[in-house]
Amino acid sequence: MFEIAIMLLPVAAASGWYVASKHYHSKEKSSSSEHDGYFKGLNFLLNEQPDKAISVFIDLLEVDDETIEVHLALGTLFRQRGEVEKAIRLHQNLIARPQINQQARSNALNELGLDYMRAGLLDRAENIFLELEKDTVFRVHAVKQLLSIFQQEKEWQQAIDYTFKLEMMGAGKQPVLLSQLHCELALLHKKQGDDVAVRNDLKKALRIDSSCVRANVISAELAVEKSDYKHALKLIMAISKQDKRFIPVYLNLILTCFDQIGKPKAKFNFLADLQAGNDSTIVMSRFIDVLVEQKSSKEAATFLHKRLLENPNQGYLRLYAKIGDENGDTESSFLRNIIQNFEEKPISFECKNCGFSSVELNWYCPSCKQWGTTKPVVV
Ligand SMILES: [Zn+2]
Incomplete structure (x- = not known):
């Protein structure tokens, strides 16, 4: 409550100034109803009734070129405090006033657009920023807001168009954003069963950003769906040149491809190379599986024993316990x-x-x- 009272002080001050300045300029006595209103507003404020105080001050301040800034500042404060409905009402009220000039109207319209975005009323925000896009002062800002709105609405083609538009306005290249938007469009076209469009989208994604792991993953998953494991393997292996850190994430997909095309030796060699330069437990786990499968449990245990001495960690220990000697004494069986x-x-x-983990x-x-x-x- 104290916070909102502080927030209203500039409005109260502006109202007081407004009443006084009218009086000074007109050299006439300001009407007693204006004074009454001002003191009524102050009274509500002092009695911790901010809602009533707001109504009185807003009614008191005629909307004109001198007071528009106060109205806009109050609206912004409402939005920042999460009181979006009040901000919307205030800005709608401003726009409806015929006496405000074009620039002030655009300012109010922009604030209303931001209110709608904050309230999640994206359709309304979209219409406002489409209108503001025609205003040279607000053009770049409006295009940025529309780009954000189209992403939230999952209107991927429009988001792509607006990213290009922003680039043309000199905002700099955004290859990562553009390639990801093309990947989203590819997934949409996939749902619609338009394979040609999907291939085009993914090609564009890679042309814009050759390090786009996601484009190769989507292509590989598509090939798997069509049982073309050889092609899928080629596509998914390409991510090792883009960003090696993603290989363990798609390891099962890679191993399925090796199994499906009947290449056990290539699978073994791939995992042997991978584990040599990788501390990932997932990679080690798959390598141990293939060692047991293609060599022997004993060989796998010996290998893991050596690796545990070099790099003692809980993940390796767990794997070791899984393949350990079944004929140990009671104590070692218990520990295993x-x-x-x-x-x-x-x-x-x-x-x-930002450090967000998931x-x-x-x-x-x-x-x-x-x-x-x-x-x-x-x-
Ligand atoms: Zn983040």
């Missing part, structure tokens, strides 16, 4: 059972921009709203 029950850590992800891969960070900033954390 306990260690096997250690929780397996899933791959986790972290946004390099167990899901978000191509769009829900925290800082940036595309392509989330990377796997080695576990």
